[in-house]
Amino acid sequence: MNKITRSWIVNGEPREAEFAPVRRLLDVLREDLGLKGTKEGCGEGECGACTVIVNGQPVLACLMAAGQVEDQAEIVTVEGLEKTETGRILQQAYIEKGAAQCGFCIPGMIVSSYALLEQHAHPDAGLIRESHAGNICRCTGYEKIVEAIQTAAERRAGNTGS
Amino acid sequence: MSTKAKASKRIPRVGQGVARLDADEKVRGLAEYADDLQVPDAWYGYIVRSPVSHGRLRALTLDPDYDWSRIVVVTPDDIPGENIVDMMGRDMPFIAHDEIQYRGEPIALVAAPTRKQAREAAAHVRADIEELPPLLTLGEMIDRYKRDPSELHELCAQTIRKGDAERALEEAELVVEGEYRAGHQEQLYIEPQGMVAVPEKDGSVFIHGSMQCPYFINPELCVTLDLPPEKIRVKQSAVGGAFGGKEEFPTLLAGYCALLALKAKRPVKIIYDRHQDILYSTKRHPVWSRYRTGLDKDGTIRALCVEYVLDGGAYTTLSPVVMYRGILHAAMGYRCDHVWVDGYVFRTNTFPSGAFRGFGAPQAVWGLESHVDDLAKACGMTPHEFRLRNALREGDVTPTGGVLRHSVGSPAVLTQTVERSGFVEKLSRCSHGRVSDGKWYGIGMSFFAHGAGFTGDGEARFKAKVALDLEPGEDGWPVVLVRASSTEMGQGTFTILPQVAADGLCIDLNRVRNPYPDTKYVPNSGPTVASRTAMVVGSTVYGAAQKMKKQLEEYVTREFTGGQAVQLVDGQFLTADEKVAMTFEEAATHHFQHRGPLRVYDQFRLPDYLQWDQKNFVGDAYPSYSWGCNVAEVEVDPRTLEVNVLKVTGVYDIGKVLNPVLAKGQLEGGLVQALGYAVMEKIEIKDGLFDASRMQTYVIPTTLDIPEFDLDFVEFPYEFAVPGAKGVGEIPMNGLGPAIANAVEQATGVRMRELPITPETLFAAMTRGASGPLLRTGTA
Ligand code: FES
Ligand code: FES
Numbered sequence: 001m002n003k004i005t006r007s008w009i010v011n012g013e014p015r016e017a018e019f020a021p022v023r024r025l026l027d028v029l030r031e032d033l034g035l036k037g038t039k040e041g042c043g044e045g046e047c048g049a050c051t052v053i054v055n056g057q058p059v060l061a062c063l064m065a066a067g068q069v070e071d072q073a074e075i076v077t078v079e080g081l082e083k084t085e086t087g088r089i090l091q092q093a094y095i096e097k098g099a100a101q102c103g104f105c106i107p108g109m110i111v112s113s114y115a116l117l118e119q120h121a122h123p124d125a126g127l128i129r130e131s132h133a134g135n136i137c138r139c140t141g142y143e144k145i146v147e148a149i150q151t152a153a154e155r156r157a158g159n160t161g162s
Numbered sequence: 163m164s165t166k167a168k169a170s171k172r173i174p175r176v177g178q179g180v181a182r183l184d185a186d187e188k189v190r191g192l193a194e195y196a197d198d199l200q201v202p203d204a205w206y207g208y209i210v211r212s213p214v215s216h217g218r219l220r221a222l223t224l225d226p227d228y229d230w231s232r233i234v235v236v237t238p239d240d241i242p243g244e245n246i247v248d249m250m251g252r253d254m255p256f257i258a259h260d261e262i263q264y265r266g267e268p269i270a271l272v273a274a275p276t277r278k279q280a281r282e283a284a285a286h287v288r289a290d291i292e293e294l295p296p297l298l299t300l301g302e303m304i305d306r307y308k309r310d311p312s313e314l315h316e317l318c319a320q321t322i323r324k325g326d327a328e329r330a331l332e333e334a335e336l337v338v339e340g341e342y343r344a345g346h347q348e349q350l351y352i353e354p355q356g357m358v359a360v361p362e363k364d365g366s367v368f369i370h371g372s373m374q375c376p377y378f379i380n381p382e383l384c385v386t387l388d389l390p391p392e393k394i395r396v397k398q399s400a401v402g403g404a405f406g407g408k409e410e411f412p413t414l415l416a417g418y419c420a421l422l423a424l425k426a427k428r429p430v431k432i433i434y435d436r437h438q439d440i441l442y443s444t445k446r447h448p449v450w451s452r453y454r455t456g457l458d459k460d461g462t463i464r465a466l467c468v469e470y471v472l473d474g475g476a477y478t479t480l481s482p483v484v485m486y487r488g489i490l491h492a493a494m495g496y497r498c499d500h501v502w503v504d505g506y507v508f509r510t511n512t513f514p515s516g517a518f519r520g521f522g523a524p525q526a527v528w529g530l531e532s533h534v535d536d537l538a539k540a541c542g543m544t545p546h547e548f549r550l551r552n553a554l555r556e557g558d559v560t561p562t563g564g565v566l567r568h569s570v571g572s573p574a575v576l577t578q579t580v581e582r583s584g585f586v587e588k589l590s591r592c593s594h595g596r597v598s599d600g601k602w603y604g605i606g607m608s609f610f611a612h613g614a615g616f617t618g619d620g621e622a623r624f625k626a627k628v629a630l631d632l633e634p635g636e637d638g639w640p641v642v643l644v645r646a647s648s649t650e651m652g653q654g655t656f657t658i659l660p661q662v663a664a665d666g667l668c669i670d671l672n673r674v675r676n677p678y679p680d681t682k683y684v685p686n687s688g689p690t691v692a693s694r695t696a697m698v699v700g701s702t703v704y705g706a707a708q709k710m711k712k713q714l715e716e717y718v719t720r721e722f723t724g725g726q727a728v729q730l731v732d733g734q735f736l737t738a739d740e741k742v743a744m745t746f747e748e749a750a751t752h753h754f755q756h757r758g759p760l761r762v763y764d765q766f767r768l769p770d771y772l773q774w775d776q777k778n779f780v781g782d783a784y785p786s787y788s789w790g791c792n793v794a795e796v797e798v799d800p801r802t803l804e805v806n807v808l809k810v811t812g813v814y815d816i817g818k819v820l821n822p823v824l825a826k827g828q829l830e831g832g833l834v835q836a837l838g839y840a841v842m843e844k845i846e847i848k849d850g851l852f853d854a855s856r857m858q859t860y861v862i863p864t865t866l867d868i869p870e871f872d873l874d875f876v877e878f879p880y881e882f883a884v885p886g887a888k889g890v891g892e893i894p895m896n897g898l899g900p901a902i903a904n905a906v907e908q909a910t911g912v913r914m915r916e917l918p919i920t921p922e923t924l925f926a927a928m929t930r931g932a933s934g935p936l937l938r939t940g941t942a
Binding site for chain 2: 035036037038039040041042043044046047049077078079081082090091094095096097098100101102103104105106107110128129130132133134135136137138139140141142143144145146
């Protein structure tokens with residue numbers, strides 16, 4: 001099949017990838033761009049471990065054909081979070097609260113948290129739970145994850161004075 | 163002496179909720195799991211599986227029209243050693259060659275340059291199989307058991323005999339009977355199984371991947387590959403959850419990869435997709451238990467007769483030890499002089515059942531703690547009064563005749579949970595299916611123990627070994643490396659063991675690391691199972707750290723202070739008058755320059771008074787027990803019969819709490835798995851295969867299913883070894899199922915005897931009519 005080329009802004013940097021258009025975004029990120037932080041837990045849109053952000057929206061990279069992602073699209077994966085203030089606050093809160101156990105769900109989980117906080121500065125516990133209902137974690141029972149997101153939201157709001 | 167005592171241990175690390183040492187790499191997406199490992203030139207392995215549940219393999223042929231030139235095929239003829247998986251029973255071939263015992267059993271292995279090619283090639287291996295009648299479900303198995311157990315293939319059996327329970331049953335004023343069932347449960351770690359095997363130039367094999375127990379894989383592969391132990395190196399990658407699912411199963415995967423890699427003469431990796439993982443990996447053993455209990459009307463338990471029967475699937479694997487732990491917990495927790503327990507595991511023609519957090523105990527406690535509510539009811543007592551009256555206490559005797567000598571968190575966990583949850587007042591508000599408007603409310607409890615460490619004399623015979631290495635770190639500063647075979651799978655090993663080592667040495671935690679276990683460097687501290695890491699390996703790490711501390715103190719005394727004794731405190735060597743002689747870093751660096759790195763070993767020891775008769779199951783079944791109590795509050799919608807778990811209160815004695823943040827995380831995570839087991843997770847056998855193969859059909863709790871938790875610890879430290887931890891990994895799985903079932907009874911008036919409790923099963927039970935306890939009176 002003919003390969004196509006795309007230029008994306010991945011984690012703030014211009015990246016180019018050439019691939020058969022039906023390949024999954026997940027594989028292009030992991031194999032071609034070397035971004036192995038994004039995980040495959042099910043490959044069929046049911047666990048959320050592969051969550052990345054495309055143009056501000058969280059998407060499941062296992063369900064998306066890479067060809068669907070337009071030229072110049074902005075992609076954020078777990079590796080890019082530390083370049084943003086929200087990302088760093090979230091990482092710190094996840095660490096302090098003990099929100100990661102085995103860590104396999106975390107790349108998708110924390111990217112979902114990032115998407116939430118970028119859109120809602122003051123999410124309540126209900127919204128946090130709803131916005132993360134597609135991110136399955138088998139280790140934590142979610143308590144410490146919700147706590148971490150709440151803490152991060154408070155700190156972030158404090159920083160920006162919003 | 164007095165200055166020494168005063169000076170020692172100023173910065174305790176144990177007991178502090180320090181952040182996980184592996185958290186940073188995990189929140190940044192840097193941790194390398196099996197599928198993230200860089201393995202140049204690796205081919206992909208795939209397993210050719212039997213399409214029938216039971217049969218005889220007559221012939222295996224390769225499709226002559228298929229191009230096999232870039233494919234490697236492994237059949238039993240390619241196995242250099244024995245075609246036997248060296249687990250208990252030794253009844254499972256690595257690759258079936260004669261009789262086939264389950265649908266999905268490996269009949270050949272293939273490897274190809276891509277995953278797709280490997281899968282395609284597997285479809286071109288043809289098997290000629292003569293079909294035989296299979297036995298497929300727990301239901302059929304129990305029907306036969308009740309009719310005539312000799313119709314079944316027994317994989318293993320064991321009894322406990324204390325007193326004369328049948329006679330005491332005859333003489334009791336009341337007899338209460340009950341039967342309880344629960345099906346398979348899938349571990350559903352989010353990282354699927356994954357393994358890589360790399361053949362090395364010197365004829366050795368390097369195994370790298372997702373596993374709980376590196377030293378399970380090493381000895382097994384010696385048998386299969388006919389290689390000496392030093393030719394098999396096994397290393398753990400980051401593990402994305404395990405819960406027992408990566409205890410014995412990865413040994414098979416390592417074998418498949420290694421056999422293919424040796425024949426292909428290149429690395430081979432197998433990463434299961436979710437379908438393969440659910441369909442073709444171990445699950446929790448399905449259980450059926452029957453209780454017959456004799457009581458006096460005043461609530462004294464006179465006799466306990468228990469049958470505890472597990473569906474082992476096709477082969478023995480770990481079933482004996484799962485059943486042992488099951489029968490040891492099936493009557494545990496209450497005073498009773500006459501206890502008989504009969505444990506059996508029978509074969510069905512399904513995927514072999516295996517390890518899952520709790521390891522037979524959750525199945526046992528499910529029956530026992532449901533039954534105890536029936537006992538309370540039969541003698542007109544409330545659930546907490548009855549439990550409090552009969553609960554074992556310090557000095558009491560267990561069902562196997564062991565004496566609970568020390569660190570007994572009973573009845574403390576019970577009284578505290580009752581109080582914290584407001585159980586007494588709330589019990590009077592339960593609906594009993596009688597409120598016509600609104601939801602039905604119910605509250606229920608369970609009380610349980612969990613043996614810490616291997617069952618019986620396992621730890622005494624095994625003698626876990628650990629080492630500590632003091633060597634220069636990457637930054638040039640000295641680091642202490644914990645060398646244990648205990649793996650990190652999310653539960654916190656790589657944080658608590660360094661905490662314990664830092665405490666034992668009395669140095670800063672940031673000078674301690676716990677690298678991924680690699681059999682090239684770590685002695686055998688045993689598998690990461692059985693809630694043994696904190697107690698057994700932890701206390702051995704502490705012992706090693708104390709040894710290293712002493713050696714460094716002697717070194718400094720000899721080399722620097724002219725014989726004046728020093729003590730290592732908070733990373734500094736202090737003389738008797740509390741003057742700083744030098745820092746830990748200076749002394750260690752000096753040691754590297756003049757003596758090289760330092761390695762110390764230690765070995766786990768048990769008190770001599772522990773006795774165990776493995777044949778008759780008499781004595782101290784475990785070195786110590788953790789204790790717990792759960793109260794669950796539920797709401798049942800009378801129209802939809804949906805059970806909503808509102809709140810869970812729990813108090814646990816896990817001994818010394820090494821890290822309260824991590825320990826709470828274990829409780830919460832374990833309780834949510836137990837919640838799934840109780841009201842959501844259902845997987846059955848259909849045509850010999852599991853009827854769910856994806857996360858949409860095997861549904862586990864999400865953020866929206868979580869009840870309110872109120873959890874606490876009460877510490878009764880294990881007295882025989884510092885730091886006194888007992889075990890937290892498994893106990894959260896034990897009690898929530900029956901607590902919820904007991905709450906459902908208080909809400910609806912119906913006793914549920916099968917897990918999971920779903921609207922369908924609840925509806926069926928309600929239309930059958932309230933199935934109260936089977937009660938006989940005054941047979942004496
Ligand atoms: S891997 Fe994409 S949702 Fe599970
Ligand atoms: S931390 Fe293990 S799955 Fe979430």
